[in-house]
Amino acid sequence: FDPFTTTMVVGIGATLGRTIYKYFHESCDSKWIDFNSTALKTDLEQKLFGQHVASRIVLKAVNGFMSNESPKKPLVLSLHGWTGTGKNFVSQMIAESIFKEGMDSSFVHVFTSTLHFPHPIQIDTYKSELQQWIKGNVSSCERSLFIFDEMDKMHPGLIDCIKPYLDYYDKLDGVSYRKAIFIFLSNSGGESIVQTALDFWRAGRDRSEIQLKDLETSLSLSVFNNKESGFFRTSLIDRNLVDFFVPFLPLEFKHVVQCVMAEMKARNLDLDQDVADQVAKDLVYFPKVDRVFSAKGCKTIDSKLDYYTKD
Numbered sequence: 001f002d003p004f005t006t007t008m009v010v011g012i013g014a015t016l017g018r019t020i021y022k023y024f025h026e027s028c029d030s031k032w033i034d035f036n037s038t039a040l041k042t043d044l045e046q047k048l049f050g051q052h053v054a055s056r057i058v059l060k061a062v063n064g065f066m067s068n069e070s071p072k073k074p075l076v077l078s079l080h081g082w083t084g085t086g087k088n089f090v091s092q093m094i095a096e097s098i099f100k101e102g103m104d105s106s107f108v109h110v111f112t113s114t115l116h117f118p119h120p121i122q123i124d125t126y127k128s129e130l131q132q133w134i135k136g137n138v139s140s141c142e143r144s145l146f147i148f149d150e151m152d153k154m155h156p157g158l159i160d161c162i163k164p165y166l167d168y169y170d171k172l173d174g175v176s177y178r179k180a181i182f183i184f185l186s187n188s189g190g191e192s193i194v195q196t197a198l199d200f201w202r203a204g205r206d207r208s209e210i211q212l213k214d215l216e217t218s219l220s221l222s223v224f225n226n227k228e229s230g231f232f233r234t235s236l237i238d239r240n241l242v243d244f245f246v247p248f249l250p251l252e253f254k255h256v257v258q259c260v261m262a263e264m265k266a267r268n269l270d271l272d273q274d275v276a277d278q279v280a281k282d283l284v285y286f287p288k289v290d291r292v293f294s295a296k297g298c299k300t301i302d303s304k305l306d307y308y309t310k311d
């Protein structure tokens with residue numbers, strides 16, 4: 001009897017079991033896919049902190065797309081911003097508002113550049129696999145959601161290969177992609193968003209005054225001109241395949257406190273403002289002089305909270 005092997009086998013068996021169960025259990029119909037606009041609105045308003053611009057755009061974009069019976073192209077959202085500001089979190093909210101199984105749905109597919117496409121030398125294999133994967137999944141369910149994380153680290157050739165699926169084609173090889181949703185996540189443009197937020201802060205203006213137009217120009221310039229960014233070398237942008245660029249603002253101390261309180265609530269702990277303040281104080285803020293924004297946003301607060309709540 002080897003407890004390690006047994007645990008592994010049981011673990012793998014359970015995962016496989018869940019996958020098979022999901023595969024046969026979940027179907028591509030309104031029983032499993034039923035957009036709940038109110039739930040998305042409530043989540044964005046109550047669970048997402050400090051992102052009034054992103055929140056508004058996402059709600060409008062997803063509502064508009066999901067209420068259109070015959071969209072002309074798939075919905076393509078590009079979420080930009082500093083680390084830990086809520087880009088994955090919002091993608092999760094979108095998935096939950098559309099699919100009963102949320103992120104666990106077999107119609108939601110997440111790709112992370114460094115994890116799934118780590119070796120540039122294998123780019124041709126990745127390309128054909130990715131294309132087959134997208135085609136196969138949309139063929140079995142037109143309402144598929146694809147999330148591409150670390151888009152700024154993605155090989156431009158790979159971005160190029162998904163372009164046809166984002167375009168205004170009626171059908172490609174007999175498959176229509178018009179009801180699919182693509183979400184791209186990246187940190188590119190994050191610094192220019194931070195600069196705008198800092199300018200407002202230094203001018204003594206309220207953060208809530210920041211509007212999309214204040215961020216749009218610098219965001220698109222930095223995304224275009226960033227030689228490191230996969231976007232730069234592709235024509236994703238100039239072909240207008242991205243429907244909405246969604247900027248995420250850097251988070252301040254008060255937002256981190258809100259994140260800690262939310263985490264306490266999620267763990268059924270007594271809400272303790274002092275502990276929340278303490279956890280937030282322990283994080284690093286930048287720029288060095290003003291210390292306005294959390295360097296890691298709301299990331300890592302789980303483990304910090306453990307430290308304060310465990311004996």
Ligand SMILES: Nc1ncnc2c1ncn2[C@@H]1O[C@H](COP(=O)(O)OP(=O)(O)OP(=O)(O)O)[C@@H](O)[C@H]1O
Binds near residue numbers: 081085
């Ligand atoms: N604006 C926010 N409001 C509420 N919670 C947040 C917010 N931003 C981040 N969080 C919390 O922090 C966690 C990590 O954030 P998330 O993964 O969404 O960051 P990200 O912007 O995708 O970061 P990265 O660019 O590093 O991938 C979330 O799961 C959520 O619990």
